[in-house]
Amino acid sequence: MIPIDDTPLCRDGKVLILAYDHGLEHGPVDFEGVPESADPRRIFEAATHPAVTSVAVQKGLAEAYYPSYEESVSLLAKLNGTSNLWMGEPDSSVNCSVEYAAELGASSVGFTIYGGSNNEIEMAEEFRDAQEAAREHDLPVVMWSYPRGQGLKNDTKPSTISYAARLALELGADVAKVKHPGSHSAMEDAVRMAGKTKVVMSGGSKRSDRAFLRSVKETIDAGGNGLAVGRNVWQRENPERILDALEAVIFEEATVDEALAA
Numbered sequence: 056m057i058p059i060d061d062t063p064l065c066r067d068g069k070v071l072i073l074a075y076d077h078g079l080e081h082g083p084v085d086f087e088g089v090p091e092s093a094d095p096r097r098i099f100e101a102a103t104h105p106a107v108t109s110v111a112v113q114k115g116l117a118e119a120y121y122p123s124y125e126e127s128v129s130l131l132a133k134l135n136g137t138s139n140l141w142m143g144e145p146d147s148s149v150n151c152s153v154e155y156a157a158e159l160g161a162s163s164v165g166f167t168i169y170g171g172s173n174n175e176i177e178m179a180e181e182f183r184d185a186q187e188a189a190r191e192h193d194l195p196v197v198m199w200s201y202p203r204g205q206g207l208k209n210d211t212k213p214s215t216i217s218y219a220a221r222l223a224l225e226l227g228a229d230v231a232k233v234k235h236p237g238s239h240s241a242m243e244d245a246v247r248m249a250g251k252t253k254v255v256m257s258g259g260s261k262r263s264d265r266a267f268l269r270s271v272k273e274t275i276d277a278g279g280n281g282l283a284v285g286r287n288v289w290q291r292e293n294p295e296r297i298l299d300a301l302e303a304v305i306f307e308e309a310t311v312d313e314a315l316a317a
């Protein structure tokens with residue numbers, strides 16, 4: 056493992072990744088409610104908020120937009136990803152090498168693993184190559200650890216999320232991005248299973264400010280290290296407002312009420 060607390064991915068040991076790979080993963084449907092969110096510049100601007108430790112994008116957005124933000128934003132290059140047009144068993148093509156991510160200015164890399172998919176073996180082998188190359192470049196590795204596939208009926212049940220967190224530790228990720236398993240104790244168990252790997256909660260679809268912040272607070276209270284979030288930030292009319300609240304909850308130990316009142 057590398058000491059990731061000293062890298063731009065972390066601030067005071069905590070992580071807040073602003074994810075914006077949805078144009079690939081979900082398609083333009085995610086931009087419908089707030090049409091200006093289709094413009095990557097809006098998200099890179101939001102990522103200049105001091106709460107955001109890195110912005111996660113695919114290679115194309117990094118090439119086209121990151122040069123204008125490299126002074127003010129830290130880049131997490133997502134190495135694999137699939138479109139929602141793919142109808143097969145969960146899988147993800149490797150779209151960017153670690154070497155090219157480093158050339159683009161990335162200070163960390165991200166990789167999805169669908170544990171339990173019929174494609175798990177190939178994905179794990181691709182992850183091995185990426186993880187070992189990332190070590191050569193001293194780049195922290197964030198695993199989008201998302202068990203899913205035909206054998207998995209419920210991808211957020213506590214035992215599945217704990218397994219997802221453990222899988223990240225076993226395969227050498229520095230950070231495990233997992234879905235919220237639904238309770239404080241289940242998140243605590245996932246954090247325990249992740250050992251020295253940091254655990255961040257995946258934001259999920261847009262919810263009320265209070266419901267969203269509560270799950271973030273629960274993650275932090277359970278020993279988690281933060282959040283990787285997309286829609287709950289940039290599908291809001293005012294991303295800055297929710298980022299202020301997230302900064303309070305993640306970095307300043309504020310309660311949800313305090314964060315909302317600020």
Ligand code: FBP
Pocket residue numbers: 074075076077080081199201257258259260283284285286287
């Ligand atoms: P959200 O917070 O909007 O869910 O974004 C996090 C993320 O992991 C993105 O990086 C990715 O595009 C999306 O969620 C994938 O979500 P899912 O696989 O659940 O559709």
